[in-house]
Amino acid sequence: xxxxxxxxxxxxxxxxxxxxxxxxxxxxxxxxxxxxxxxxxxxxxxxxxxxxxxxxxxxxxxxxxxxxxxxxxxxxxxxxxxxxxxxxxxxxxxxxxxxxxxxxxxxxxxxxxxxxxxxxxxxxxxxxxxxxxxxxxxxxxxxxxxxxxxxxxxxxxxxxxxxxxxxxxxxxxxxxxxxxxxxxxxxxxxxxxxxxxxxxxxxxxxxxxxxxxxxxxxxxxxxxxxxxxxxxxxxxxxxxxxxxxxxxxxxxxxxxxxxxxxxxxxxxxxxxxxxxxxxxxxxxxxxxxxxxxxxxxxxxxxxxxxxxxxxxxxxxxxxxxxxxxxxxxxxxxx
Amino acid sequence: xxxxxxxxxxxxxxxxxxxxxxxxxxxxxxxxxxxxxxxxxxxxxxxxxxxxxxxxxxxxxxxxxxxxxxxxxxxxxxxxxxxxxxxxxxxxxxxxxxxxxxxxxxxxxxxxxxxxxxxxxxxxxxxxxxxxxxxxxxxxxxxxxxxxxxxxxxxxxxxxxxxxxxxxxxxxxxxxxxxxxxxxxxxxxxxxxxxxxxxxxxxxxxxxxxxxxxxxxxxxxxxxxxxxxxxxxxxxxxxxxxxxxxxxxxxxxxxxxxxxxxxxxxxxxxxxxxxxxxxxxxxxxxxxxxxxxxxxxxxxxxxxxx
Numbered sequence: 001x002x003x004x005x006x007x008x009x010x011x012x013x014x015x016x017x018x019x020x021x022x023x024x025x026x027x028x029x030x031x032x033x034x035x036x037x038x039x040x041x042x043x044x045x046x047x048x049x050x051x052x053x054x055x056x057x058x059x060x061x062x063x064x065x066x067x068x069x070x071x072x073x074x075x076x077x078x079x080x081x082x083x084x085x086x087x088x089x090x091x092x093x094x095x096x097x098x099x100x101x102x103x104x105x106x107x108x109x110x111x112x113x114x115x116x117x118x119x120x121x122x123x124x125x126x127x128x129x130x131x132x133x134x135x136x137x138x139x140x141x142x143x144x145x146x147x148x149x150x151x152x153x154x155x156x157x158x159x160x161x162x163x164x165x166x167x168x169x170x171x172x173x174x175x176x177x178x179x180x181x182x183x184x185x186x187x188x189x190x191x192x193x194x195x196x197x198x199x200x201x202x203x204x205x206x207x208x209x210x211x212x213x214x215x216x217x218x219x220x221x222x223x224x225x226x227x228x229x230x231x232x233x234x235x236x237x238x239x240x241x242x243x244x245x246x247x248x249x250x251x252x253x254x255x256x257x258x259x260x261x262x263x264x265x266x267x268x269x270x271x272x273x274x275x276x277x278x279x280x281x282x283x284x285x286x287x288x289x290x291x292x293x294x295x296x297x298x299x300x301x302x303x304x305x306x307x308x309x310x311x312x313x314x315x316x317x318x319x320x321x322x323x324x325x326x327x328x329x330x331x332x333x334x
Numbered sequence: 335x336x337x338x339x340x341x342x343x344x345x346x347x348x349x350x351x352x353x354x355x356x357x358x359x360x361x362x363x364x365x366x367x368x369x370x371x372x373x374x375x376x377x378x379x380x381x382x383x384x385x386x387x388x389x390x391x392x393x394x395x396x397x398x399x400x401x402x403x404x405x406x407x408x409x410x411x412x413x414x415x416x417x418x419x420x421x422x423x424x425x426x427x428x429x430x431x432x433x434x435x436x437x438x439x440x441x442x443x444x445x446x447x448x449x450x451x452x453x454x455x456x457x458x459x460x461x462x463x464x465x466x467x468x469x470x471x472x473x474x475x476x477x478x479x480x481x482x483x484x485x486x487x488x489x490x491x492x493x494x495x496x497x498x499x500x501x502x503x504x505x506x507x508x509x510x511x512x513x514x515x516x517x518x519x520x521x522x523x524x525x526x527x528x529x530x531x532x533x534x535x536x537x538x539x540x541x542x543x544x545x546x547x548x549x550x551x552x553x554x555x556x557x558x559x560x561x562x563x564x565x566x567x568x569x570x571x572x573x574x575x576x577x578x579x580x581x582x583x584x585x586x587x588x589x590x591x592x593x594x595x596x597x598x599x600x601x602x603x604x605x606x607x608x609x610x611x612x613x614x615x616x617x618x619x620x621x622x623x624x625x626x627x628x629x630x631x632x633x634x635x636x637x638x639x640x
Contacts, residue, residue, distance in 0.1 A: 074534050102534045109527035114549040123545075124535040170531070177535065 033082035039283040042068040044237035057224035060234035066217040070183040101174035105186035107166035111158040118154040145172035164195035184216040243326030253328035372623025394425030418605040430609040436585035444566035447505030452512025460520030478510040490578040560625025564618035586610040
């Protein structure tokens, strides 16, 4: 794993007490992050540390705030409250960091149709006015992203290559900046099934080779199982379960995670739990546990039997540890 | 605003790339049949306009000279080559040739004004958004609702009848439409993912505007410009038709009005109005063909479609 030095001198005095903790073992520390769009609380109190060389999968339904969370970390989304700390300073608002890069869900949309592959991959270098042999670095980045021979791609346009190749170009354009953290928004959702595995393998190999950390947003638990070291399950703007991938998948502590898992086709041993209703409106978050209106534990009366139904309906829950490094936010399984 | 590079990069490769790009652009343009024809038609008219003193004696426009030389009225092309004469014994050929100058000049100059104002205001308004957008759009709307003809008549009578006033009137009244169109396009391009990607890479607003917004609205601006030229030419014709044109200079519009007012159609003096009409038609067609070809080249996704 590559050693990552932190720039201790550039930190703001204001978050001195927090920065002491941000050392080389964390590439991003998210603390009580909230992103609100008017009344809608897309992200509502998320804390997460990501270590170098680690892949964290953010899973959850549409509207759970996964994408908003990583856009905020990237600095594309103004933050309402809380902090996002990176080694060497905070990333908020317009200040963007070359060591945090993003891979998008739709590689076709993420590439300017009027730029050649060369221009696209070199764009970050040009923006940063980096000296040195631009073409050589572009070729190296394309090669690392699996586009070989890279020279054949340099002068092509995005519409002349396949979807999987486009996503590789996006990855090359991010990797040329030598990021410590790569944020991936549904990186394979728009790709053919046959290509998904290749892109995931590429991302995994980048982690293993460079010590890069990845936060990947996905609604696909199978994908999370394939590449993630840790899984964070999000529901309505909060992380409701967080832990090592095997533990979360093998021994889910939160009823929402169980419901998500039960509908994965491979999980035959589990009884299917179809959640009733849509994800609630993030502008009107339920009182108590935000999952209680859809929670199978509450609906089946088990919560009442356990004598915690009133707490489910009225008392907010926070993440508590179930085993080392594995935590969940649920009254019933606490 | 200059379109200079916002980013520093090694000089030589950049120039090489630009030279190659220009060469392939020229090759592509020439390979397209509509572009080639459009360009040839336009070139023919430009040469005609520039060479006016060589191909048509200006004295052909002078009624006194014509009378002194015993030039007949309403002479057909066979009687008085190449294009006959009008009711004032003036050479229609001379009117056509000298008129092409005014028509082309007004068309191009008014388009430059329209497109420059419209695209700058449209891009700034769309990209910055918020209060700037609101203020600029109210300003634009104010110009948009000014009724064109009354303004043209008032300006023409206040400022006097001249080519420059016509250009001014067309420019001032037609930029708002371009501005709104460009703004709408900027708003959609701004939402595209590649703008987010550029922001993630740390791009400045200037970089985003020049590298991402402009290249993706340039096709629209170009298409709009190629439409604005014929519209400007037609507007000049309209204003001349209403007697607001420059009385000193022959233009195609003026030829058409005079033919209309003096009964050329009743007299079957087709040689009087056909050249000016065909001239307008061909120039408008040429610009449209060129515009389409340019757009096709500027947008690589349109390639292969014909």
